[in-house]
Amino acid sequence: xxxxxxxxxxxxxxxxxxxxxxxxxxxxxxxxxxxxxxxxxxxxxxxxxxxxxxxxxxxxxxxxxxxxxxxxxxxxxxxxxxxxxxxxxxxxxxxxxxxxxxxxxxxxxxxxxxxxxxxxxxxxxxxxxxxxxxxxxxxxxxxxxxxxxxxxxxxxxxxxxxxxxxxxxxxxxxxxxxxxxxxxxxxxxxxxxxxxxxxxxxxxxxxxxxxxxxxxxxxxxxxxxxxxxxxxxxxxxxxxxxxxxxxxxxxxxxxxxxxxxxxx
Amino acid sequence: xxxxxxxxxxxxxxxxxxxxxxxxxxxxxxxxxxxxxxxxxxxxxxxxxxxxxxxxxxxxxxxxxxxxxxxxxxxxxxxxxxxxxxxxxxxxxxxxxxxxxxxxxxxxxxxxxxxxxxxxxxxxxxxxxxxxxxxxxxxxxxxxxxxxxxxxxxxxxxxxxxxxxxxxxxxxxxxxxxxxxxxxxxxxxxxxxxxxxxxxxxxxxxxxxxxxxxxxxxxxxxxxxxxxxxxxxxxxxxxxxxxxxxxxxxxxxxxxxxxxxxxxxxxxxxxxxxxxxxxxxxxxxxxxxxxxxxxxxxxxxxxxxxxxxxxxxxxxxxxxxxxxxxxxxxxxxxxxxxxxxxxxxxxxxxxxxxxxxxxxxxxxxxxxxxxxxxxxxxxxxxxxxxxxxxxxxxxxxxxxxx
Numbered sequence: 232x233x234x235x236x237x238x239x240x241x242x243x244x245x246x247x248x249x250x251x252x253x254x255x256x257x258x259x260x261x262x263x264x265x266x267x268x269x270x271x272x273x274x275x276x277x278x279x280x281x282x283x284x285x286x287x288x289x290x291x292x293x294x295x296x297x298x299x300x301x302x303x304x305x306x307x308x309x310x311x312x313x314x315x316x317x318x319x320x321x322x323x324x325x326x327x328x329x330x331x332x333x334x335x336x337x338x339x340x341x342x343x344x345x346x347x348x349x350x351x352x353x354x355x356x357x358x359x360x361x362x363x364x365x366x367x368x369x370x371x372x373x374x375x376x377x378x379x380x381x382x383x384x385x386x387x388x389x390x391x392x393x394x395x396x397x398x399x400x401x402x403x404x405x406x407x408x409x410x411x412x413x414x415x416x417x418x419x420x421x422x423x424x425x426x427x428x429x430x431x432x433x434x435x436x437x438x439x440x441x442x443x444x445x446x447x448x449x450x451x452x453x454x455x456x457x458x459x460x461x462x463x464x465x466x467x468x469x470x471x472x473x474x475x476x477x478x479x480x481x482x483x484x485x486x487x488x489x490x491x492x493x494x495x
Numbered sequence: 496x497x498x499x500x501x502x503x504x505x506x507x508x509x510x511x512x513x514x515x516x517x518x519x520x521x522x523x524x525x526x527x528x529x530x531x532x533x534x535x536x537x538x539x540x541x542x543x544x545x546x547x548x549x550x551x552x553x554x555x556x557x558x559x560x561x562x563x564x565x566x567x568x569x570x571x572x573x574x575x576x577x578x579x580x581x582x583x584x585x586x587x588x589x590x591x592x593x594x595x596x597x598x599x600x601x602x603x604x605x606x607x608x609x610x611x612x613x614x615x616x617x618x619x620x621x622x623x624x625x626x627x628x629x630x631x632x633x634x635x636x637x638x639x640x641x642x643x644x645x646x647x648x649x650x651x652x653x654x655x656x657x658x659x660x661x662x663x664x665x666x667x668x669x670x671x672x673x674x675x676x677x678x679x680x681x682x683x684x685x686x687x688x689x690x691x692x693x694x695x696x697x698x699x700x701x702x703x704x705x706x707x708x709x710x711x712x713x714x715x716x717x718x719x720x721x722x723x724x725x726x727x728x729x730x731x732x733x734x735x736x737x738x739x740x741x742x743x744x745x746x747x748x749x750x751x752x753x754x755x756x757x758x759x760x761x762x763x764x765x766x767x768x769x770x771x772x773x774x775x776x777x778x779x780x781x782x783x784x785x786x787x788x789x790x791x792x793x794x795x796x797x798x799x800x801x802x803x804x805x806x807x808x809x810x811x812x813x814x815x816x817x818x819x820x821x822x823x824x825x826x827x828x829x830x831x832x833x834x835x836x837x838x839x840x841x842x843x844x845x846x847x848x849x850x851x852x853x854x855x856x857x858x859x860x861x862x863x864x865x866x867x868x869x870x871x872x873x874x875x876x877x878x879x880x881x882x883x884x885x886x887x888x889x890x891x892x893x894x895x896x897x
Contacts, residue, residue, distance in 0.1 A: 286796040287667060287782060289674045290517040296661055308794025334515055334781040339795030361515045361781060365505065384518040388681065393521065408519055412679035 234327040234355045235380050235403040238277055239438045239459065248494050249460035250275055250451075251440060252467045252487055253331065255282035255298040256315055257307025259471060259479075265318045267471070267483055272326050274484045275491030279319075280358075280462060283312050283332030290360045292413040294465040298472065309336040309345070313352040320353035329356040329382060329403075337362075337370070346373040356380035356403045364400040371400055384408050385431060387423075398435035404460060405437050410444045415465025419444030421453045428457055448493035455494035463490060499745045501815065506695020506785075508818035514694040515781045519678045528696045530601050535703065540596065547592045548707060551625065552582045554589075556708075558715040558875070564845045564862075571868035573861055574724065575848070575878040576712050576740060585851065585880030586708060586736045587618035591687055593704035595622040598685035605629040605684045609673040611638055611666035611732065612806030612853065613645025614880055615689030620654035630654040633672040635665040638805045645884050663799045666732075666809045670783055690733025691813030694784030698813050705739025712875060713743055720873065726751040726864060729877035730857040731827065732768070732807035734816045736879035745824060754816060755860045757802035758829030768800035768808050771820050771827040779817070787814045803832035803888065804852035806880075830856040836892060838862060839882065851880035852888065 232240070242249055252271050256264050268279050284302035288295060309332075316328050330349065337345050337359060349357065356379055362370060364383060374381045380403025385394060387410065398405060407428060409419035419441075428439055441454045442462025451461045467486065474482045506512045514524060534540040548554040557580065561573045578586040591608075598606055606628050610616030616632040623630035632649055636658040639646055649656050662668040670693075677686045691698045691705075709727075716723050727744055729737035731754040741752045759767035770777045770788040776798060780789040790798050790810035802808045819825035830838075835852060838859035842850050850858060854877075861876045868874070882889075890897050 284796075286662065286798075287671055289671045289783070290519065290678070292675070293661070300662075303796060306794075308792075308796065310794070335789070335791065335797070336795035338780045338786075339778065339791060339793065360517045361784070363514065363516065363518065363521060366513050366515050386517075386519040386521070388522040389518060390522060397518070411519065411681055413675045416679060 233378060233380060233403070234325060235278065238327050239404065242277060248455040248458065249277040249440065250487070250491055250494055251278045251280050251460050251462045252276050253280040253282055253462060253464035254467055254471060255284055255295065255302050256312040257284055257302030257305055258298040258468070259301050261305055261307050261311060261315065263479060264315045266480060268319045269322060270480050270484050271487050272323060274487035276326070276487055278327045278329060278460070280329045280331050281312065281316065283309055283330055283336055285333040285336060288333065290413055292415040292465060294415045294469050294472070298468045309340055313348050313354070316354055317352040327355040328353065329358060330354055331358040332360070334359050334361045342370050342373045346377045346379065350377040350379060354379060356382050358382040358384070358406060360384070364397055382406055387411055387427060391434070394431055394434050398437060401437060405431065405435060405439050406462065407431065407439055407441045408443045409441050414443055417444055418446060419450065421450070424454065425457045448489045451490050452493040461494055501818065502695065502699055506699060508815050509821065510779070511787050511814035511817040512695060512698055512785050514784060515786065516694045516784045517678070520694070523677065523681045524694055530597060531696050531700050534597060534600060540600070544593055544596055548589065552588055552592070553580065554707065555711045555715070556580050558712060558719060561846050564842065565865065567845055568862055568865045570865035570870065571725070571872040571874050572870065573865055574873060574875045576708060576875060578708060578736065578877060578879045579848070579850065579881035583614070583618045583621050584883065585614040585618065586705060586739060587615045587689060588621065589707055589739065590689065590701050590704040590735060591615070591618040591622045594685070594687040594700070595626055595628065598628065598687070599626055601685060603683060603685040605680065606687050607631045607633070607673050607676050607684055608687045608689060609633045609666065609669035610689065611669070611808060612804065612851070613638070613642040613649065613884060614806060616654070616656070617645050617648050617652070619687050620649040620652035623654065624652045631676065632656050633659055633669040633676070635659050635663070635669050637664040638666065641888055642805055642884055643887060666805070667797065690735040691738045691815060692733045692783055692785060692787070692811055698785065698815055701735050702738045702742055702815060705735050706742045708736065708739040708877060709741065709743035712740060716875065723747055723750050724873040724875035725868070726753055726874045728753045728755060728857050728861045728864070728874055730755045730807060730853050730879060731771070731812060731816060732757070732809045732853065733811070734813040736877050738813060738815055740877040741819070741825060752819070752825040753860065754825055754827045755856045756827060756829045757804060757807035757856060758831045759801040761831050762829050766801040767829065768802045768810065769829040770810060770812050771816060772829040782811050785814045787811050787817045803835060804856065806851070806853040807856065828860055830859045834859040839889065848878070849882040850878060851882045852885045854879045
């Protein structure tokens with residue numbers, strides 16, 4: 232059983248929801264990334280979503296774009312990200328790690344090389360923002376071959392027919408984008424999201440995570456009431472940005488704890 | 496002979512093109528694709544488009560035999576397709592009118608655009624003013640500085656110009672920002688992309704609206720000299736003016752098609768914007784919704800490009816050009832900043848035409864080619880835009896205070 236599947240199974244048995252924080256690998260410096268990942272797990276994260284820095288993050292808002300630029304100053308490319316995951320695995324062999332990023336770094340490495348290296352590093356799932364299912368048959372096949380999950384986004388504008396198509400290609404979990412816009416751009420409308428998630432559930436048995444607008448513990452709590460997972464991206468990245476090297480670990484620890492308490 | 500029929504129904508030109516976008520844009524692109532298919536061959540829509548091209552833009556644009564230039568070079572005869580004489584001063588307006596008419600039919604009251612040199616921004620602001628649409632133009636802050644006259648023109652036309660401070664602060668970043676606006680305001684906004692790039696159906700749709708250039712040229716050449724040119728030359732940034740003049744010639748045998756990229760300081764220096772010409776730091780990848788050749792590093796991050804002309808300063812290229820290169824139907828070459836500047840001054844003084852710096856790249860290559868050709872051979876250059884917008888850049892390079 233994959234780490235992602237196992238994690239959701241255990242959570243469900245304990246009647247709990249998954250907390251999935253997101254950070255950009257290499258932000259503010261690659262030397263902090265592995266410790267940040269451990270800190271998040273220690274304070275209640277169930278799955279780590281690790282952003283792969285990219286020069287042109289079109290679906291992201293200014294917070295994540297700035298983080299990407301900070302990481303790229305230190306030349307943190309996809310290969311470096313994989314080596315950070317490998318380092319994380321030395322001490323933690325059960326928390327799932329999902330890479331989230333854009334197509335081109337994977338294209339540059341090549342599907343085959345990437346999936347083999349990612350599997351070897353201990354990556355569990357990949358979410359590639361600009362690989363819709365129609366354009367990624369070969370890539371999905373490579374991931375499946377290597378027992379890694381292929382995670383897809385669903386948006387407020389995705390129609391029922393398409394939800395079916397996406398859900399059939401997805402494994403691990405589905406990620407519902409809770410608003411029309413880029414990451415961190417606005418506050419989500421809880422009732423609207425709840426209704427959409429209920430619609431999506433009719434078409435799939437996969438766990439459903441909600442993200443893109445979860446800005447505080449209160450929102451996390453209300454989303455956790457109906458979703459299987461809460462993804463907290465821009466809020467986590469903003470905390471990284473606003474911390475000094477000395478306060479970084481404790482600030483992230485406190486944030487994750489707050490979110491954990493709120494959703495439990 | 497099998498006629499050229501690209502792209503396939505999902506927008507692929509061989510391995511290039513396609514629709515590589517975040518899920519948040521999929522439905523909007525589906526809507527656009529369906530609506531474009533609906534109106535693409537609709538007689539009423541096409542009549543309205545043709546009317547605007549004639550009465551608002553001033554088409555057909557003439558073809559002009561640059562005799563003094565040809566004599567001076569002493570080789571092939573150079574003919575110019577005068578897109579610079581269009582309303583707003585470039586080929587861009589052919590496309591913005593088409594897309595704006597579509598936006599109107601789709602009931603979208605707001606249009607957005609990205610712009611590099613500002614020509615596409617001006618052309619969008621122009622048609623938005625005429626149709627009473629709200630218009631927001633994203634422009635890299637570097638380009639805002641070097642293309643000040645066009646920024647002012649857009650503002651005069653009632654558009655909001657948003658300087659983009661992220662990344663390299665040029666065209667690609669303006670495109671990123673326009674995409675972000677589009678996902679956020681998808682229900683009331685139409686994104687008018689200015690070049691033959693982006694997710695399907697944009698590369699095909701923009702090409703279709705620009706083919707009026709090549710369709711006219713074929714008729715005009717036949718009328719003027721009784722035959723088609725031996726070579727058609729056009730500059731390529733994203734590649735819309737080149738696709739517009741190339742496309743009707745793809746099935747015509749013995750007409751060489753040559754796209755001219757910006758070699759900046761020289762291909763060997765790495766400071767350029769020539770993904771099709773360069774072999775180092777250029778590879779097939781995915782950016783801005785399509786698969787194409789991209790200037791990138793080993794990690795797949797897009798690298799900063801350089802060109803004296805803002806309109807060619809783009810790390811990618813339209814997927815159909817990537818395809819035409821791979822099937823060897825078109826050739827692609829690079830022209831440096833210095834070569835383009837020399838051609839710019841040459842056309843000003845020999846023919847009394849001030850060309851855009853983008854266009855000057857095509858002119859420079861045409862001059863090079865002409866020297867090696869016979870006097871009865873013909874080169875048709877797409878004179879894609881006029882150079883008034885570039886006077887600040889040219890003056891600065893020549894150390895002249897305006």
